[in-house]
Amino acid sequence: MSDSSVFSKGLAGIVADATSISQVQGEVGRLIYRGISIEELANQSTFEECSFFSLYGHLPSKSELNQFTLEMKTQRNLPKQALSIIENAPRTAHPMAILQAVVASLGFDEGCVNLKNEQGNIHKAIQLISKLATAVASISRERRGLALIAPRPDLSHAENFLYMMHGQIPSKEDSRMFDIALILHLDHDFNASTFSARVVASTEAKLSLSISAAIGALSGPLHGGANEKVLEMADSIGEPEKAEQWVRNALTSKTKVMGFGHRVYRTMDPRAKVLRGMLESIVEQKGHDKTYEILRIVHDTMIEELSKTSKDYIWPNVDFWSGAMYRLMKIDSIDFTPIFAVARVSGWCSHIIEMWRDNKIYRPAAQYVGPEDASYIPMEKRS
Numbered sequence: 001m002s003d004s005s006v007f008s009k010g011l012a013g014i015v016a017d018a019t020s021i022s023q024v025q026g027e028v029g030r031l032i033y034r035g036i037s038i039e040e041l042a043n044q045s046t047f048e049e050c051s052f053f054s055l056y057g058h059l060p061s062k063s064e065l066n067q068f069t070l071e072m073k074t075q076r077n078l079p080k081q082a083l084s085i086i087e088n089a090p091r092t093a094h095p096m097a098i099l100q101a102v103v104a105s106l107g108f109d110e111g112c113v114n115l116k117n118e119q120g121n122i123h124k125a126i127q128l129i130s131k132l133a134t135a136v137a138s139i140s141r142e143r144r145g146l147a148l149i150a151p152r153p154d155l156s157h158a159e160n161f162l163y164m165m166h167g168q169i170p171s172k173e174d175s176r177m178f179d180i181a182l183i184l185h186l187d188h189d190f191n192a193s194t195f196s197a198r199v200v201a202s203t204e205a206k207l208s209l210s211i212s213a214a215i216g217a218l219s220g221p222l223h224g225g226a227n228e229k230v231l232e233m234a235d236s237i238g239e240p241e242k243a244e245q246w247v248r249n250a251l252t253s254k255t256k257v258m259g260f261g262h263r264v265y266r267t268m269d270p271r272a273k274v275l276r277g278m279l280e281s282i283v284e285q286k287g288h289d290k291t292y293e294i295l296r297i298v299h300d301t302m303i304e305e306l307s308k309t310s311k312d313y314i315w316p317n318v319d320f321w322s323g324a325m326y327r328l329m330k331i332d333s334i335d336f337t338p339i340f341a342v343a344r345v346s347g348w349c350s351h352i353i354e355m356w357r358d359n360k361i362y363r364p365a366a367q368y369v370g371p372e373d374a375s376y377i378p379m380e381k382r383s
């Protein structure tokens with residue numbers, strides 16, 4: 001490593017490339033997709049429209065959106081090899097592991113990458129976005145011992161996903177809330193899974209194999225896996241009366257509270273605010289929800305306690321409230337991270353397509369800290 005090289009553990013603060021897809025404005029708690037605030041998109045757009053916007057770089061005309069939506073609908077079915085992986089995976093396997101294998105299997109018949117064929121690459125992206133939702137619902141049903149449900153072409157992406165999960169057409173309210181959750185999770189500049197997708201695709205690897213790598217990165221509890229862990233935490237706390245003391249103990253013992261903290265945000269994650277609002281509206285209708293009550297106390301106690309310390313920059317992130325909302329939609333917590341992937345796949349594909357316009361393989365330097373001039377020791381002379 002030359003003297004002018006910069007070393008930053010975890011690449012914190014390192015600008016690795018340029019993107020015009022999204023920007024996290026960490027100091028002010030703002031997230032924009034191609035300049036438009038996430039709140040505005042959540043209020044007015046749909047997952048299909050945001051996916052088009054993310055992939056193509058402009059808001060679609062009515063006919064462009066119709067054509068894009070139609071293409072997504074026609075691509076929903078899974079090929080035989082994917083279904084076979086789902087049917088043969090052990091029921092005890094985590095759905096993210098199965099999903100990673102299923103998405104990799106979509107590369108069995110994918111041709112070599114042609115960086116110049118952007119439209120062809122976008123078609124492959126649409127296939128992946130569409131099929132990934134079917135894969136997640138099918139993996140979930142297989143685990144629950146239920147027959148797989150074929151996608152319905154008359155339903156939107158969000159409606160169809162909930163339909164394939166539950167075998168019933170969801171209410172308008174549930175599908176709209178789910179659609180908004182997909183919009184909120186669609187992209188987040190250079191998060192770990194997007195960066196993984198970019199690193200793999202920068203070698204000109206196939207799109208499906210790059211997305212499969214991103215799924216692996218998303219599965220970890222420090223990233224997308226946190227949404228499942230938040231609900232495990234709420235369940236282990238058990239009762240709202242125990243939540244305050246549980247947080248104080250966690251902070252004293254330096255146990256990380258899942259769904260809190262972020263590399264870039266220094267204030268509330270704007271996605272967490274929107275999700276909390278939606279969750280509260282469901283809880284209000286229901287009257288009471290124990291999981292929400294526990295999380296509300298964890299949330300308030302964390303903010304109160306952290307405000308007294310130098311760690312007052314630790315705030316709730318997107319993963320804190322999403323799971324409680326999905327649970328009220330009767331989704332098992334083990335399926336939360338795969339659902340994150342249902343949304344983020346649009347961002348992953350958009351980043352790869354953007355990067356391929358001017359591709360350069362990612363190959364950072366390492367700070368070597370090993371010995372400089374060692375000699376091989378024959379086996380008989382080793383102690």
Ligand code: CMC
Nearest residue numbers: 221222223224226255256257258259260261262263317319
């Ligand atoms: N609870 C308690 N303390 C925390 C938390 C937390 N959730 N997050 C960070 N800290 C402390 C951490 O222990 C460290 O303290 P010290 O300096 O005394 O060692 C300090 O704050 C800095 O944290 P860090 O882990 O070094 O920060 P990072 O930027 O490397 O990591 C993070 C960011 C998101 C991985 C981390 O905050 C974390 O592990 N949070 C919990 C998991 C989580 O919710 N992940 C979802 C992230 S957002 C959505 C997504 O990407 O999926």
